[in-house]
Each structure stands twice: as C-alpha cells, then as structure tokens.
Amino acid sequence: MKRMIVLVVLFVLSAWAGAQTVAEHLAAGDAAYERYDNAGALKHYQAAWKVDSTNCDALWKIARSHIDIGELADEKTQKVNYYQGEKFARAAVRHCPNSADAHLMLAVSVGRVALMVGGKKKVELSKEVKAEAEKALELDPNKDIAHHVLARWHREVTHLSGFLKTFAKILYGGLPPASDEKAVAHFTKALQIKPDYINHHLEMGITYEAMKQWEAARAEYRKVAELPIGAFNDQQHKNEAAERLAKILDKK
Template sequence: MNRSFGTPPSVLWAQVFGLVLAGGVLGTVLVSSARAQSSDTADPELESALVAVDSLRQAGAFQAAQERLQSLREQHPERVPVLWRLVYTYTDLGRSTDDEDLRTQHYENALDAAKDGLATDSTSARAHLAMAVAQGRAALDAGTRERIERSRAVKRHADRALAIDSTLDGAYHTRGRWHREVEDIGFFQRAIVKTVYGGLPESSIDQAVRDFQRALELQNRIFHHLELGKTYLQMDRPDAARRELRAVLERPAEEPFDPAYKNEARRLLDDLE
C-alpha cells in the first residue's frame, strides 16, 4: 500500500521530510542507551556528571539537563559524550515547545553540537548518530533543496554509525524510519525528486522492517514497537501491525514521550477496528 500516489507537490515535500525524524525520531530514543553507556568517558568526575544528566533527561527535565550539559561543554569542549547528549537534549527541548522560533533555535543548537562532535571524533558512532538526528531536525525548517540534502545526510550518518557500532538501537531505528518514509512517497514522486533535486538513496520497506526488528532485539522499547507497527500498516499487514501496536500499550511507560506514543498507538488500533 502506497498512500502517496497522486500526492500534490506541496504535500509531497512535507512527506519526503517527514522521514527526517518528525514525530519523535529520536528526541529520547537514546535515553536508555545513554544511561547504559555513561561509562564512555574515563574521567570519573565527568562520568558522574553525565549519569546525573541522563537521569534528568529520563525524568523529562530537559532544560535542567541542557544547562548542565552546556556547562560541561564549556569545561570539556572536546568530549564527544557531552556533545552527543547535548544534541539529543536540544531535540527534546524542541519537541517540547509550541513556540516555532524557539523550536527552530533548539534544532540549530543541536546541529551545532553535532558538528562539534564529529569535528572532535569522526570515528565515533554516537557522533554520527547524533548528526543524523540533528540533520533531520534542521531539515524541518529548511527549503526544499536543503531538506533533500539533509535527508541524504540522515541516511549517510545512520549508515556510518552502524558501520562503526552495530549495537546502536537508535541508529537502526533512524535508518528504518528513513527507508519507510522514502518508500511512502511513491515511484512517480521519487522520479520528480530525482529529476529536480538529484534524487535520494535507494530505499526498501523490507529493510525498514529489518531495521526496526533489530532495534527491538537490542532494546525492547515502546518507540521501536510503534514505528514497526506503522511500517506494517504501510505494507498493508494489519495483523502484524496490531501485534506491535498492542505491544506499545502493554509495555509500561518508561521515557518522557512514551505516553504520547501510547496515545498514537491507541488511535491507530482504533482505526484498524
């Protein structure tokens, strides 16, 4: 099932760039991973500070987390564990505000931190994943050509993150979302994008399923179930979609945006009845 056939160009562009993590791609998709990986610095004092930051983000105290991370950035300007956390915290803040100008500023700050992270260590998988997230968010307020370029960057940096570290559930999630959304724009719309803007990398809805499944193998999380369920809906596989959406409702809310994901899953299930 492809719902984009015949889509007007103005809507097409919005769909093309929905793939860049709109709806949540990773505001908190790495909260639990961050907690588990807080020992990615050998500095005990910094490690302790990052554990505290992870706890703040887990509790939804994004502004307090951002302020602490900004202070740590000034003290440790070239520490990737500080910078990639700052990227996600800025995206958390962006998702949490209805002020469009403020949201844009948060996403610009996220991109700035992501660039510093890669400049510090281009071999860091987390720095590449943070860049994928930041590029996706920055694309939301960009013009069409820039959005397509940032879309390509989302895929490129997610791939690079997984080439370096194949255990990052967030990177599989990001890539899965990319594949699904590009598939959803349809053959003729993709032809327009290719003709006018140089096209996008090859996509596969089956690869989207595999990526979300792998993310779930690594971290059994509400957000992974939700996006896999939405992928099955796009494939016109209602039974498989119901299974994943029910899993969203059955799991306890553990992260700040989980209640919203549960509400979305409930609406989608109602639509299937």
C-alpha cells in the same frame, strides 16, 4: 626554580580539577536525563562543555537534549532546539569522528531538521541522515536507534512524492533504493537489540499500516499499550498508538 615548580603543580591540579568538574556535570546531566528532566540535563551538559568545549560526551549529549526538548515543544521552540541539536552534533563529529554516538546524534538531528524543510533541502538532508546512521552502525552495530533512523529513512523515501523523487533524480542522480520491507528489517533489528523500546513498536506499526498489513500493525500498537513507560515521550507514543489502533480495528 621553586616558583616554577609551584606553578606547574598548580597547573596540573587545575587541569585535574577541571576534568573532575566535567565528569561531575556529565554525571548530573545523566541523572537528570534518566528522570526525564531534559532541561535540567541540558544545563549540566552545557556546564561540562563550558569547562571543556571539545569533550565528546558533552557535545553529543547537548545535541540529544536539544532534540528531546524540541520534540514536545511548540513550533518556534522546536525549530530553535533542532537547529541547536544539529550544531552541537556536527561539533561532536568534528571533534570525535570515531564516536558512534556523535554520528548517531547527527543523523537524528539532521533528520529532525529535514522534517521542517521541503523540496531540495529535504532531499539533500535525507542523504546525510542515511550516511550518518550507517556510520554509527559501522562504529557500533548495537545502536538500536541507528537502525530506527534507517528504518524511518526507508519508509519516508519510499513514500516521497513523485515530484521530489524526480527532483532528486535530476539534481543528484536519484536517491539510494528504499522500501517498506527494508524499513521493517531495520525495525526488526532495532527490536532485537532493545525489545521493550516503545517507539520501535509504534513506528513498526506505522510502517505495517503503510503496507496495509493491518493485523501486524494492530499487534504492534497493542504491544505499545502493554509496555511500561521507559522514555520521556512514551505517553505521547502510547496515545498515538491507541488512536491509530482505533482507526484500523476493522481493516482487513
């Protein structure tokens, strides 16, 4: 009996220590993420996942890290990371169906994968991107990135080639209605939630450019130049905004 009690105590202490280890690794990963060390963040999140493979935060943060690493990588590395991001995001949704972050990371990762494929697969994935972003907003209306994803979805679908639109109509009865105006509406909501997020302004500018609203586009690109860097990829966003602004300075 005494031996049984000792074993139970050891089991409880072991479980408690494991939970602490998960929390510590997640905290270390978050600290690395805040200083834009995506590779370091990934290592800590993976360590947390190895302790508890069903931990919601570990799963969706691993997905986020893979997406972030892939964004600035070469094509081969990017592909590997985007697919890994999708894999862990799907696991996050499977284990944590009520997590807005899990659904958001699935929307983002599937969207990144969609950029690398064409034809039928792109159309299939686009529907999932929209559904997952909408689910994230249903669970948490303050997810600015979910609005960003939906804005991008509207713009991309609006400017999809006629061939792919016909393809989608034949196979799936068409895609949901999309427009640049709805893209602007979602970017506006994203900016209401997070007004200093550089990529919201950049993509809003790109959308206005697609609509030939040159002055509005220039205003967004100039805003990008004014804002301080707040994310690991913001310098790239600033560079792109400057290049785009130079090309449309005289547009009327």
